Amino acid sequence: MNHTPKKRHFNLIDLLILIGILAAVLFAVDYAVGDMLEDKTLDLDCTVRISGVADTNANAFEKGKALSVGNTAETLGKIRELRVTERKEAVFDEETDRFVFVTVPGENTVYVTVRVRASVKTGRYYVGETLLCANTELELLLPFPYEKAEIVSVRKYEPALTGISAVTP
Amino acid sequence: MKKKTANLIDILLIFILLLTVAVTVYRSVSIKQLPDTVKNQKIEYTLLIENLDTAFADSIHIGDKLYLSDNAIFCGEVTSMQKSFVRKNVVSNAQIHSHIYPAACDITLKVRLSADISENGFYVGDNTYLNIGKRAELYTSDMAFEALLTAVEHKEG
Numbered sequence: 001m002n003h004t005p006k007k008r009h010f011n012l013i014d015l016l017i018l019i020g021i022l023a024a025v026l027f028a029v030d031y032a033v034g035d036m037l038e039d040k041t042l043d044l045d046c047t048v049r050i051s052g053v054a055d056t057n058a059n060a061f062e063k064g065k066a067l068s069v070g071n072t073a074e075t076l077g078k079i080r081e082l083r084v085t086e087r088k089e090a091v092f093d094e095e096t097d098r099f100v101f102v103t104v105p106g107e108n109t110v111y112v113t114v115r116v117r118a119s120v121k122t123g124r125y126y127v128g129e130t131l132l133c134a135n136t137e138l139e140l141l142l143p144f145p146y147e148k149a150e151i152v153s154v155r156k157y158e159p160a161l162t163g164i165s166a167v168t169p
Numbered sequence: 170m171k172k173k174t175a176n177l178i179d180i181l182l183i184f185i186l187l188l189t190v191a192v193t194v195y196r197s198v199s200i201k202q203l204p205d206t207v208k209n210q211k212i213e214y215t216l217l218i219e220n221l222d223t224a225f226a227d228s229i230h231i232g233d234k235l236y237l238s239d240n241a242i243f244c245g246e247v248t249s250m251q252k253s254f255v256r257k258n259v260v261s262n263a264q265i266h267s268h269i270y271p272a273a274c275d276i277t278l279k280v281r282l283s284a285d286i287s288e289n290g291f292y293v294g295d296n297t298y299l300n301i302g303k304r305a306e307l308y309t310s311d312m313a314f315e316a317l318l319t320a321v322e323h324k325e326g
Contacts, residue, residue, distance in 0.1 A: 013178060020185075049224060090272040092259050099257070099270050122241035123234060123310050134228035134312040135221070152224045154311045 040120040043157040046076060046132050050110040050140065051087060052147025058084045058108040060144065067114050068141040074128040077114035084110050115157065125154060196295070203287040203298075210286045211324040213248065214299075216307075216316040218276040220255055226274050228312040235280055238306035238313065242294035245282030247309075252276050278316070281324070291321060 048067070061082050068075045087107040093100045118125040118132055125132040138149045218229075235244040255273040258265050284291040290300030299305060303318050 013182065016182065017178065090270060092257075092268065094261060097266075098268055099272075101271070120310075123236050124241075124308060125310065131313075133308060133310070135225045135314055150224075153228055 041117055042120065042125075044116045044118050044125060044132065045080075045113055045153075045155050045157050046116050046151060047081075047111060047113045047153040048138060048140070048149055049152045050112065050142075050146050050149045051107075052145075053084075053108045053110050054144070055106055055108065057144040057146075058110060060142075061110055061112060067112060069130050069138050070141045071139045072129045074130045076127055076130070076132075077116045079112045080115050081113035082111070084108050111152070201296070202285060202292060206285050206287045206292070208285050209283055210291075211281070211283050212286055212291055213279055213281050213322045213324050214245070214291070214318060215320040215322075216278040216280060217319050218278070218314050218316045220273045221276060221314065223254075223272060223274050225312060225314075226252055226276060229276060229278065229309060229314075230311075233309040233311070235307050235309060237293060237297065238308055239297075240294065242297055244293050244299075244307060245280040245284075247278050248281045249279040250276060277319075286321065286323065289321070290318070 061079065061084070063079050063082055065079050066075050067077065067079055085108065087104040087109045088101040089104055090099045091102050092098070116125075116127055116132065118127050120126075130138070132151060132154050134151050134153055136151050138151060140146070140149045229247065229250060231247055231250055233247045235247065236242060237244055252274050255270045255275055256267045257270040259268050260266075282291070282293070284293060286292075287298075290298055290303070292298055299318055301318055301321060304315055305318065306313070306315055308314070
């Protein structure tokens with residue numbers, strides 16, 4: 001008997017299976033690589049306030065030095081702006097009958113601004129696994145102890161509106 | 170006539186379809202809302218951020234989009250903002266006096282949203298109910314904070 005092989009047509013089910021496989025592959029790639037499909041990155045100016053820096057360590061900060069976080073081992077970026085101020089706390093002054101800011105002897109507050117290339121996920125900014133938003137603490141990698149490091153400002157890079165001068169008096 | 174038999178791929182496809190339908194039905198049935206809920210209303214609600222370090226206060230702006238920290242649920246857009254310094258009680262001469270504390274501030278935000286509402290609150294996402302008096306962890310693109318829901322106002326149109 002002479003059998004001619006039946007020509008196989010590309011049908012709807014094949015198409016559905018292909019779409020399914022494609023979706024699975026895209027999902028796997030996205031899961032593995034991160035936000036590859038979203039791929040939204042932008043430049044931010046991130047200002048960090050480092051409290052409780054001893055006088056002897058306050059000069060260790062320099063423009064151009066990298067600022068890194070310890071818990072995720074990410075480098076945020078290079079320091080572009082820097083301001084060292086005496087640490088001040090609000091205390092009640094009975095003489096003037098109001099709260100006043102007084103200097104804490106021997107301690108400094110350091111403001112540093114770094115330019116960061118961040119990715120955007122669910123409306124938030126990240127460098128690797130490090131979340132960048134104001135009112136969050138960072139565990140900075142510094143060669144000396146400090147009390148606390150907090151992000152005080154995260155802004156899209158705009159020369160006139162960002163940096164220390166925009167967030168400190 | 171050759172009898173057509175269902176193959177493994179057909180069975181898999183039918184299984185996936187059934188599963189999708191089952192999940193959809195379950196999700197819609199499992200959304201339990203209060204009996205007096207009115208769907209899709211325009212509201213403006215008020216959030217109070219208390220005792221915030223003044224250094225962070227400039228990180229919230231009118232027009233910012235708000236999200237719940239849990240599951241990144243959209244919670245509306247900031248339409249107005251009011252800042253005031255925190256007041257602290259100080260004891261002097263056996264009397265308590267309230268004084269302005271310049272290191273911290275309270276921020277009142279008005280947020281606009283379309284949501285399903287009930288008498289004392291509203292739903293965000295599928296089934297997350299925010300009622301007056303509730304504290305929620307929220308964020309904008311620039312800042313994270315905890316806020317107290319103090320009022321919900323129904324907006325016409």
